[in-house]
Amino acid sequence: MVIAIGFEGSANKLGIGIVKDGEVLSNCRRTYITPPGAGFLPRETAQHHRENILEVLKEALDEAKIYVKDIDVVCYTKGPGMGAPLASVAVVARTLAQLWNKPLLGVNHCIGHIEMGRLITGAENPTILYVSGGNTQVIAFSRNRYRIVGETIDIAVGNCLDRFARILKLSNAPSPGYNIEQLAKKGKKLISLPYCVKGMDVSFSGILTYMEERANQLLKDGYTKEDLCFSLQEHVFAMLIETSERALAHCNSKEVLIVGGVGCNERLQEMMDIMCKERDAKLFATDERFCIDNGVMIAHAGAEMFQSGTRMSWEDCTITQRYRTDAVVTTWRRE
């Protein structure tokens, strides 16, 4: 039996979660929300995490109803992410591991999402679409690594949506993507936007620039904010589904798993589901509790690593802003 506690703070979410052999004991989270028209910056985000982390920790321990002595391993996000927020959370994890005298493991954030998605949905060997504010990847498991089959060659899809929300001055609560989704539901007219797929890869910077330059004119020309949100979603999601479908065909896979913050968008899930049905594949998706960054996913991925014998020396328990999904050898999962 392994009880693991996980600390996540690679972006604007601060999460702490506790799992016991795949059973979620607690999953607590705070989100740093900026005013409309502004994004979150590293320094302020780190400050937010520092101010809240002890309170969230107490909450997570209380909710899980366990004693500190029951914990087997302390896990935290090693990367990828923003430097300052990562560091502020890692410092707490390192301190606690020493205070409690527990082993410490640095977890790859992307692997956390994937393993959590597999745990919650029961997907066995899915092709994975990982979409969030900082990452956009199509992933397949092969030769003991999660290989990146396709990815964005510039900005992440969530970043594109977030920055578009800033143009329209949409609220950042609970998240810009959520507000775009709600407006898009009422959109009617489809505006033709750039569509950029390169083999398995996608690009979103062109479509964002297009919107930045024309959004105001389009609004004057009689299109509504709803139409703009609708058109943007239809285009960027179609690009994601298209590359996922190609990866599915390429890898002969019958399962698709969507993870990451953008993954809780219902229109994206709906489009993916239609594609899967056309190909006799099965879609696995989770809701906002596990799609959006959280501590449980770090705890769960860490527990898997711990059980398969992975240990990290103190010197290796650092943070890194760049940490690719395919840099991790999956000791807990063999072919």
Place this chain on the structure above:
Amino acid sequence: MEGFELLQQGAEARLYKGIYLGKPTLVKERFEKKYRHPDLDKHLTKERIKAESRAIIRCKSAGIETPTLYLVDFTKRCVYMEYFEHSITAKEFIKNASKDFIERLSYEIGVVLARMHSNNIIHGDLTTSNILLVNKSGKDDFMTNYSDLKVVLIDFGLAYIESSAEDKGVDLYVLERALVSIHNDPEKIFDLILEAYKSSYKKGHVEVLLKFEEVRARGRKRTMVG
């Protein structure tokens, strides 16, 4: 599709096999993608059929083996083209072929890509599933006599005409990534492809390979050295 038999459903289209004007024919139907908005779907399909047909014709005139185009039907979203009876994909071939054959194939792929790029054709979706080996002597045997085989490029659905080194670099990068995701010894295969590419694309390869390295380094969250 009367008189035609469904071969497979790819990511892009359904493939049917049959006889058209007395010749074995492959019909590629870019069926409606229900997940896409109908307007977007119509627009993309039309653009891609056009691009595909153009690229095939341009390849033909540059002496690159591709299926011959028979008919384009926009209303039915179909392209009719030559069907190769005795063929396998490079993906299947690499799984079973001897080391020597794989090396010869890798080299040949490099030569073909060089010719394609020197004619400013960008394939847009280079994978080993989109490269066919056809047995010219009409047998279904691909493992005994390499000189019986010819390399044919297929699926120009994302192809376009462009002279920039950047786009050619991305083309190579897409191929490298596709190799890594399914084959066991991707480095060796890709090195041979590049070697052949360099020696047969004398004028342009330096610039393209520089761009290729640049695109590669652009990959997200790569660890930076220095």
